[in-house]
Amino acid sequence: MMENLFIDTLISQVRALDQFGTWANKADEDILKEKYVKSKEDLKNIPVIADIDEMQIQDIRLIYQAIALAFEKKTGIMCSVVMEMSHEGFGRAVVIAEKIVIVNKFFKDAHRYSFRTYEKLCEEGDKMLADAIKIYEEYKK
């Protein structure tokens, strides 16, 4: 149930950015696989020294934006994402609800940001969301 909430939110965000209908006929799972799932073999082919491109940064941001939105749907508490990323792929993303940091993620090789399988993406999103709610409950006033 929570798992679907994250994945449903993520896909609706991704589709919202599909201005030209490129993905209109594609299944949700296929779109998310294309964006976020990379095998070990795929990763070997990513040059480490190249600058990270804006598209990849946006795709990473969407994951945290989806956590933020899913958290809002679940709890009714507004939250927001602050993310900084250097061209070398070093960075940090935080999701903030009121004065509480509910997600805190460091990147050091964001070129390679990905999940090994689609199930892993669902699972990790689910876990981030559950952890976020737990932290919020612990710190809220």
Place this chain on the structure above:
Amino acid sequence: MMENLFIDTLISQVRALDQFGTWANKADEDILKEKYVKSKEDLKNIPVIADIDEMQIQDIRLIYQAIALAFEKKTGIMCSVVMEMSHEGFGRAVVIAEKIVIVNKFFKDAHRYSFRTYEKLCEEGDKMLADAIKIYEEYKK
């Protein structure tokens, strides 16, 4: 006392970046005035449509970094800055201690980020630091 802590931290950060000794013979107050104090007249001469430059973004970051460091000196609690800024001068800076957002600042015209007088800079830094400590005390576990 708190006021000096912020300003002392800020100037030591600024001087740490002065690799070539350009400011070695300049007084602290003059350096900070040059960077952060702008009169209404100065502001009129800043074009609104130009992209914000990296130097200005770094100078803004130093203010929040100084709050973070001053907070650490005062409380012994480590903290860090996450800042995002678009080329149009829209952005946000947060200072985070543990899971608590102790400073939260939005920018919408960062080209013009400045203080009217040196005293105003001291005062506002002082206030940000005092507020940060208050928020931390309220939320800490």
